[in-house]
Every structure is written in C-alpha cells, then in structure tokens.
Amino acid sequence: TEAAGSGLSFDSPAGRIVEAYARGPGKAAEILSFYADVLPQLGWVRISDAAFRREAETLRLDVESKNGVVVVHFTVAPE
Numbered sequence: 001t002e003a004a005g006s007g008l009s010f011d012s013p014a015g016r017i018v019e020a021y022a023r024g025p026g027k028a029a030e031i032l033s034f035y036a037d038v039l040p041q042l043g044w045v046r047i048s049d050a051a052f053r054r055e056a057e058t059l060r061l062d063v064e065s066k067n068g069v070v071v072v073h074f075t076v077a078p079e
Contacts, residue, residue, distance in 0.1 A: 015062070016057075018076040026070045028063040035061060 011017075032049055039059070044052035050061040062073040 003041070012042045018074075021071060022074070023069055023071045025068060028065045028070055031063055031070060031072060032061065038058065 005035050017027075036046060036050075039052050040046065042054075043055045044059060047058075050063065052059045054073055055079050058079055060075045060077075062075070064071045064073075
C-alpha cells in the first residue's frame with residue numbers, strides 16, 4: 001500500500017526525481033524478487049539486486065523489514 005503523503009516528485013534540468021514509499025506485509029526478498037521479474041518487462045535493466053537503469057534514469061529500491069511490516073522506498077533519479 002502506498003504511504004500517503006510520503007511521495008515527492010521534482011523535475012530539474014538534469015531530469016526528474018521521484019520518490020515514493022509503500023508498506024505492507026511480506027518479506028524483503030519476495031519484494032525484490034517480484035521487481036527483478038517485472039521491471040525488465042517495462043524496459044528496466046537490472047544493475048544490482050535493488051537498482052535498475054532505463055535510458056538516463058536509475059530506479060533504486062530500499063527495502064526494510066521491521067516487526068512484520070516491509071517498507072519500500074522507491075527512488076527514480078537521473079544517472
């Protein structure tokens with residue numbers, strides 16, 4: 001579930017910067033596996049377990065698990 005009010009979107013001359021947070025039940029490894037399968041179908045190339053590149057942008061996933069709740073911080077920024 002998206003964490004309402006936690007997102008940020010900013011356009012700069014160098015490109016856009018977008019941040020969003022989602023939280024819910026699950027396991028960090030399952031979430032990273034899901035995005036590793038899905039994001040390449042959308043044109044993203046995997047550069048590490050939690051980072052992807054498409055054109056001139058990088059998408060990073062920071063996944064934290066605490067007390068049975070997983071929080072994912074998504075960041076899209078220019079390279």
